[in-house]
Amino acid sequence: MPLFLSSAEAGFEAAFAQLLTMKREDAVDVDDTVAGIIADVRARGDAAVIELTSRFDRLTLTPQTLAFSAEEIAAEIAKVSEEDRAALELAAERIRAYHARQMPQDARWTEPTGAELGWRWTPVSAAGLYVPGGLASYPSSVLMNAIPAQVAGVERLVICAPTPDGVVNPLVLLAASLSGVDTVYRVGGAQAIAALAYGTETIAPVDKITGPGNAFVAAAKRRVFGRVGIDMIAGPSEILVIADRDNDPDWIAVDLLSQAEHDESAQSILITDDAAFGQAVAAAVEARLETLERRAIAGPSWRDFGAVITVRDLAEAAELSNRIAPEHLELCVADPDGLAEHITHAGAIFLGAWTPEAIGDYIGGPNHVLPTARSARFSSGLSVMDFVKRTTLAKMTPAALAEIGPAAERLAISESLEAHGLSVRARLDRLNRGEAAE
Amino acid sequence: MPLFLSSAEAGFEAAFAQLLTMKREDAVDVDDTVAGIIADVRARGDAAVIELTSRFDRLTLTPQTLAFSAEEIAAEIAKVSEEDRAALELAAERIRAYHARQMPQDARWTEPTGAELGWRWTPVSAAGLYVPGGLASYPSSVLMNAIPAQVAGVERLVICAPTPDGVVNPLVLLAASLSGVDTVYRVGGAQAIAALAYGTETIAPVDKITGPGNAFVAAAKRRVFGRVGIDMIAGPSEILVIADRDNDPDWIAVDLLSQAEHDESAQSILITDDAAFGQAVAAAVEARLETLERRAIAGPSWRDFGAVITVRDLAEAAELSNRIAPEHLELCVADPDGLAEHITHAGAIFLGAWTPEAIGDYIGGPNHVLPTARSARFSSGLSVMDFVKRTTLAKMTPAALAEIGPAAERLAISESLEAHGLSVRARLDRLNRGEAAE
Structure with a gap:
């Protein structure tokens, strides 16, 4: 049976904290x-x-x-x-x-100094x-x-x-x-x-x-x-669905199962503001599991790591979601864009009930290689950025060096890096001797 | 004595390859x-x-x-x-x-389908x-x-x-x-x-x-x-200076020493199209080393890991530079922007002899945390990008799902991920029954 939690109950904070740090994979030392x-x-x-x-x-x-x-x-x-x-x-x-x-x-x-700055990819x-x-x-x-x-x-x-x-x-x-x-x-x-x-x-x-x-x-x-x-070392897949009562429980159930079927270590979580709806989704999951081709995988995943969390309101759902920092986040609510404004950490957001996560796995356009295991707190899905790198550019003029060089020299001396300072000083000295060309 | 190489000599390729893979630090196993x-x-x-x-x-x-x-x-x-x-x-x-x-x-x-796509940082x-x-x-x-x-x-x-x-x-x-x-x-x-x-x-x-x-x-x-x-695990610092004969050898010498003084494992390399100029720079380095405060660090760095490479022309210099993929690259040549066009891998480029690398360490504006040990082939210096992450967004409409959903379902079936397909199919079925609201 999946974990049923309610934020209104005593002990919720401890149980939620445990859900966050739940270990789903045994590390194999190879x-x-x-x-x-x-x-x-x-x-x-x-x-x-x-x-x-x-x-x-x-x-x-x-x-x-x-x-x-x-x-x-x-x-x-x-x-x-x-x-x-x-x-x-x-x-x-x-x-x-x-x-x-x-x-x-x-x-x-x-810049006003005459120096040129920039970067190139x-x-x-x-x-x-x-x-x-x-x-x-x-x-x-x-x-x-x-x-x-x-x-x-x-x-x-x-x-x-x-x-x-x-x-x-x-x-x-x-x-x-x-x-x-x-x-x-x-x-x-x-x-x-x-x-x-x-x-x-x-x-x-x-x-x-x-x-x-x-x-x-x-x-x-x-x-x-x-x-x-x-790229990242990916862990087992995860989905978090935030859904209000105005959803078809079966849609949400198959969405949860679409992660559960990947791996016995996958995790599917539903957060809803209606406890009865949560029960209805759990029942729909069980019904679908009876015939699902990969029920031998999806079943254990749902029962061992699945969770249904009832919250007081959607603002609370967003807060919990940010603590989970899910790989995939479905917002099946009346105003998904409004709720998304409150989401700070998530790999990918699927807005509205007409956007099942599977669309993002195949054909939506965004990448399906996404941060797992709460790493959406600090990392992003795969993108073009993973295959380019930036070279920074700086080009001083004699006038620009005369303006900002002395500060660089001063900082070099304060860090006891004499040659750094000398590399600026050698040039400033020539300027001071009035030999600057250009 | 630093390594003196000339691309015109037999055995250059082997010697350069050895320079590329030179081990400068003993890994301490802690x-x-x-x-x-x-x-x-x-x-x-x-x-x-x-x-x-x-x-x-x-x-x-x-x-x-x-x-x-x-x-x-x-x-x-x-x-x-x-x-x-x-x-x-x-x-x-x-x-x-x-x-x-x-x-x-x-x-x-x-999109034309009516679907909305995007991302948020x-x-x-x-x-x-x-x-x-x-x-x-x-x-x-x-x-x-x-x-x-x-x-x-x-x-x-x-x-x-x-x-x-x-x-x-x-x-x-x-x-x-x-x-x-x-x-x-x-x-x-x-x-x-x-x-x-x-x-x-x-x-x-x-x-x-x-x-x-x-x-x-x-x-x-x-x-x-x-x-x-x-962020990256940084190795010892490196500089590559490409300089033609129209430079003050002393300027180039202090630039090379400004990396050498960081660490005995630092590496400073000069590539020039004029062998006599290369000798003049090496002599200027020795002269500066006599009085440099950190000569006990910069001296060993220069003698053990420094190199002066003479090439036939600047095009060859750019090629070798790209194989080195230096952390810092100074282009002290008549047309630094023209030469920079041929540089594909470098952490930071300093354009022209009036831009000593130390400007970039302190005050130029670009970051001084840069990829070392040839990792500029695949990574960039520290930036704002290291402190933000991207959440991708997708929002289907019923019409958009009707248009692209069947292909997603098809691909899910081809990958034997039935629930993925069902999550699309459940929604398409309602559309087909003509129940779509919105």
């Missing part, structure tokens, strides 16, 4: 294994990657077959139905349109996207990771995806081809992350690695962080 | 110690923080004296000279003006800034970390700074007061990071921790990453 795999790939390159792929994926490769050939990709893509292709194309188009608006602007201005040169194999091989995730990189202008974009026993999802290859991916390697696990970070004879190293993966992939990403950039 | 300190602070709160401060900083504190009082701060600030105060105020004003331009814009638009609620003690206690770093947070609108901004034997730098407290810092705690090391991340009875937890520190601080930041946001 760090030593992963360190060994990375060292092996760094030492032996392709040979190590091929050997590990044979061991873990039961697949015999050569340096020549590490990547899918154009013919293989075409043959796989040909298997995709017309309907699936059209849906994926529409998703790609909408995700691209949304992310194109995120491209940051360069800036340059001249440039894309990461090469990015590697990890795509899990098996059940978690989601074509939508390929679009969500690759399109922001493509929009940013990343020159070389590659995928590493395990293909256990040689099995590949044709939709993954179609998604790759729709989003400008250059090469798809049949390599997974920590060995894929190591190859992307350090390179092998066949796989050139990249500068940034993104994409979800299992405990081995996550541990490897943590280890190569610094050598390359990485 | 991870177990740090794990113990964090566990202790989590378990015992203030008591642990006070005990560790007594042990490491020889300072006896109580919960009441963990933070500086307003009177103590006023008394320390009163010690600052008028000249130092004016310099710091000018720096704060210029840094604030630069960073104010970085505030990202919200967006919201309506909100500040992190609370940020903690670590300020090292002793020699590395730089007031300029307080401004560079705190002002972007202040500009972002961070509500609560605190500093943790060790004060060994009770000694504090008055300029640090003045910088804190100029940049909107609410509270300064006399706590340093891993215990400060643990207190900021998990909170104690006296120190409320924050959402984001930034600022430089020693190996213990860096290891602690790595460990609390995920619980809170952190």
Whole structure:
């Protein structure tokens, strides 16, 4: 049974605090294994990657077959139905349109001193996207990771995806081809992350690695962080729905289940200002669970980590939501925009009952890679910004240096950094001698 | 003696590749110690923080004296000279003006489908800034970390700074007061990071921790990453100067030394298209080193890690620079803007010989917290963006859902995520029954 709480009851604060810090995943310590795999790939390159792929994926490769050939990709893509292709194309188009608006602007201005200041954005040169194999091989995730990189202008974009026993999802290859991916390697696990970070004879190293993966992939990403950039290490998915009584309990129930079905560790929470409505939604969840294909996953998730919280009013709902800082937040209320004004921490907001969270997973346009585990307090979903970086610009004139240089020299001396001061002083001295050109 | 290389010589590529991967710091493994300190602070709160401060900083504190009082701060600030105060105020004003331009814009638009999409930026609620003690206690770093947070609108901004034997730098407290810092705690090391991340009875937890520190601080930041946001883990400082022969060798020499004096592991590199000019700069460095206050630091840095590279032309200089991806890049050439067009990876560019890097350290306006160790390939300097996060927004209408919902349902089915599809289908079914309200 999910947790039922009411903010009007004694003990609510303690129970809510416990919900906030609830541990949903057992950390698996694979760090030593992963360190060994990375060292092996760094030492032996392709040979190590091929050997590990044979061991873990039961697949015999050569340096020549590490990547899918154009013919293989075409043959796989040909298997995709017309309907699936059209849906994926529409998703790609909408995700691209949304992310194109995120491209940051360069800036340059001249101050009264005559100095010019500004910054410039440039894309990461090469990015590697990890795509899990098996059940978690989601074509939508390929679009969500690759399109922001493509929009940013990343020159070389590659995928590493395990293909256990040689099995590949044709939709993954179609998604790759729709989003400008250059090469798809049949390599997974920590060995894929190591190859992307350090390179092998066949796989050139990249500068940034993104994409979800299992405990081995996550541990490897943590280890190569610094050598390359990485995206967040995502935890299990979460949804918070704030709904008033004027909703169909079944709609809210399927919305809650759409997160619960991802993972037994996923968490679905309903906050409502009507206790009876909360009960009705819980009953609707149970009804749907009877026939849901993934009830073996969604059931435990809902019963172990689900919660229905009754509050006095929607203002209180917003406060609790900000403490949860949910990955996904649905506002199924009469005035969703008004309520959203009070939301300070959330990965993505879905406004109104006609916006089920699943729209954001596939086709809305915004990214579905979002901060989990309360990290929306300090981080954002994946975006074009993850594939660009800023170079700041400064250009002094002799007059500008004469105006602000002495203060820099003074601060350098106060920090006992003499050479810093001298680098300004040497120039000011020439100005004082009247030798300034320009 | 620094390394002298010429791109025209045989063996250059190998020598340059070696320079790129040169290890400048021995990693100190303090991870177990740090794990113990964090566990202790989590378990015992203030008591642990006070005990560790007594042990490491020889300072006896109580919960009441963990933070500086307003009177103590006023008394320390009163010690600052008028000249130092004016310099710091000018720096704060210029840094604030630069960073104010970085505030990202919200967006919201309506598509032809009728759906509304967009995003909204909100500040992190609370940020903690670590300020090292002793020699590395730089007031300029307080401004560079705190002002972007202040500009972002961070509500609560605190500093943790060790004060060994009770000694504090008055300029640090003045910088804190100029940049909107609410509270300064006399706590340093891993215990400060643990207190900021998990909170104690006296120190409320924050959402984001930034600022430089020693190996213990860096290891602690790595460990609390995920619980809170952190900025980059900075390595030793670096400068690359690209200079043609029309420069005063002494100017370039002091610029190179202004990084070398930071740390024996710092790295200063000159690339020039004139071998004789390179020799003249190297000679000027040696001359300056004879009297430089910090020659015991700058000398080893220059001799162990410094390099003078002669290239055929400036285009080649830009190529090599992009492979180095320097933290600081000075372009002391006739057409610095033209050369900057070819630079794809650098933390900060200083355009023209009248812009010594030290201007950027103190007073130019751009941030001096910049990506080191080649990480400018994939990351940016500190900015307002580090203290805000994006919430994406989506609002469907019944008509919009009717138009794009079926594709979402199709993709959900292709990924075997039935409840995702059902959450769309439940709404489409009502539309099909002609019940749509609004």
